[in-house]
Amino acid sequence: MHPWFRTLTEEVRDRPLPVEGTVPDWLDGALVRNGPAHFETAEGRVNHWFDGLAMLRRFGFDDGAVRYTNRFLRTEAYRSRTNGDVDATEFGTGPTSLRRRLESLLVPTATDNANVTVARLGGRTVALTETPRMVVFDPETLLTFGTRQFDDEVPGQWTAAHVEHDGERGESVGLTVRFGRTSSYHVYRLPDGARERIELARLQVGEPAYVHSVGLTDRYVVLPEVPFTADPRRFLRPGIDSFVDAFAWHPERPTRVHLVDRDDGSVSSVDASPFFFFHTVNAFDDGESVVLDLVSFPDASVVEGLSFDRVERGVREATGALRRVRIPVDGGRVSDRTLASNVALPRTSPTVRRRPYRYAYAQRTGEGEFTGLARVDVERAAERVWSERGCFAGEPVFVPRETARRERDGEADGVVCSVVLDRDAERSFLLLLDGETFEEVGRAWLPHALPLGFHGEYFG
Numbered sequence: 302m303h304p305w306f307r308t309l310t311e312e313v314r315d316r317p318l319p320v321e322g323t324v325p326d327w328l329d330g331a332l333v334r335n336g337p338a339h340f341e342t343a344e345g346r347v348n349h350w351f352d353g354l355a356m357l358r359r360f361g362f363d364d365g366a367v368r369y370t371n372r373f374l375r376t377e378a379y380r381s382r383t384n385g386d387v388d389a390t391e392f393g394t395g396p397t398s399l400r401r402r403l404e405s406l407l408v409p410t411a412t413d414n415a416n417v418t419v420a421r422l423g424g425r426t427v428a429l430t431e432t433p434r435m436v437v438f439d440p441e442t443l444l445t446f447g448t449r450q451f452d453d454e455v456p457g458q459w460t461a462a463h464v465e466h467d468g469e470r471g472e473s474v475g476l477t478v479r480f481g482r483t484s485s486y487h488v489y490r491l492p493d494g495a496r497e498r499i500e501l502a503r504l505q506v507g508e509p510a511y512v513h514s515v516g517l518t519d520r521y522v523v524l525p526e527v528p529f530t531a532d533p534r535r536f537l538r539p540g541i542d543s544f545v546d547a548f549a550w551h552p553e554r555p556t557r558v559h560l561v562d563r564d565d566g567s568v569s570s571v572d573a574s575p576f577f578f579f580h581t582v583n584a585f586d587d588g589e590s591v592v593l594d595l596v597s598f599p600d601a602s603v604v605e606g607l608s609f610d611r612v613e614r615g616v617r618e619a620t621g622a623l624r625r626v627r628i629p630v631d632g633g634r635v636s637d638r639t640l641a642s643n644v645a646l647p648r649t650s651p652t653v654r655r656r657p658y659r660y661a662y663a664q665r666t667g668e669g670e671f672t673g674l675a676r677v678d679v680e681r682a683a684e685r686v687w688s689e690r691g692c693f694a695g696e697p698v699f700v701p702r703e704t705a706r707r708e709r710d711g712e713a714d715g716v717v718c719s720v721v722l723d724r725d726a727e728r729s730f731l732l733l734l735d736g737e738t739f740e741e742v743g744r745a746w747l748p749h750a751l752p753l754g755f756h757g758e759y760f761g
């Protein structure tokens with residue numbers, strides 16, 4: 302098994318890390334990341350990489366030094382899983398006890414194993430996954446405060462794990478999916494500091510699609526509805542084990558792109574050629590069109606490709622293409638073109654969200670013997686790449702230098718932070734790259750090997 306998927310049980314608290322090179326002294330916040338780190342059950346192992354138990358990892362920066370804390374979320378999933386059981390319906394793993402399996406056929410129990418990402422929502426710091434259950438934690442100590450759900454009028458048993466924040470409007474925007482006799486998507490907004498979401502639009506749907514993230518421009522919420530869909534009745538029939546079991550790829554259907562007006566909630570929809578995606582990169586209005594950049598795949602086979610019976614035969618990374626999809630707002634034809642290949646886990650500078658931009662940062666995948674990092678110049682189709690043999694890098698998070706935080710020109714003036722696993726050393730390090738040159742500034746060694754994480758945020 303690749304060390305990216307090996308269970309780590311050790312937790313350390315506020316440990317100073319040895320640094321090679323330098324850590325810029327202007328870095329004074331913390332990078333908090335999330336991801337699975339425990340994969341065993343009494344019967345063996347969870348079925349899918351996405352089902353490992355959530356572990357938070359924090360890198361606190363102060364005056365050129367780095368301090369590291371890692372801690373499992375203390376959730377219901379953690380308590381049952383550390384006893385060897387799976388009690389809830391996970392992404393690719395069903396409940397293990399007969400009692401829970403029978404119950405889950407009637408009322409699937411949403412997991413609180415919030416291992417996907419972290420965010421500030423409603424004035425709290427939370428860990429998020431694809432169920433409505435989020436976990437509130439202390440961003441300094443990583444102590445778990447508890448599992449919460451929104452108590453509001455927005456329904457749904459499933460959510461897009463990623464929530465887009467708009468600092469100018471002072472709100473976050475997200476999506477829930479309600480499965481039932483009639484199913485629907487619910488686009489919501491959550492004003493900063495508020496505890497209740499407001500439904501912006503409701504779209505009826507026969508077979509809901511899998512949605513992991515949406516696009517956000519100043520005017521629109523962009524919902525690409527991919528043809529990887531679930532017949533809601535399948536959730537009620539025996540034989541459905543995990544969430545993803547209910548989904549199937551329909552190559553004969555289009556990807557339907559919905560534009561939801563952020564002011565009045567009106568929706569316009571247009572068909573595009575079928576594709577699958579997890580992550581939008583960025584989106585913006587250019588007057589005539591909505592421009593949506595995302596990492597796409599020709600079909601949904603990547604979902605099964607990340608299950609452990611496939612991963613075991615070699616790391617099959619989520620290798621996608623960075624594509625630019627242009628959606629004319631007058632209902633014309635959708636066009637798209639490829640900006641880069643072999644990328645995953647894309648990010649941009651926070652200064653260019655919802656704006657024409659130049660640089661996308663991503664994992665450079667597809668090599669097998671290593672996973673690098675790439676800075677893609679989306680305007681000039683040029684790239685800079687970092688890689689090292691035997692080293693496997695995770696999602697790159699770009700942190701702009703203070704003076705660059707409000708300027709588009711500053712979208713490379715800062716550092717790129719990524720947690721890298723050195724397979725031979727059997728240890729991970731936090732890698733810092735200069736955003737302009739994409740060369741190494743420094744690395745801080747962890748006391749152990751961290752399994753591959755999903756997403757993180759820099760809290761300044």
Ligand SMILES: [Fe+2]
Pocket residue numbers: 417462463513579580755756
């Ligand atoms: Fe994600």
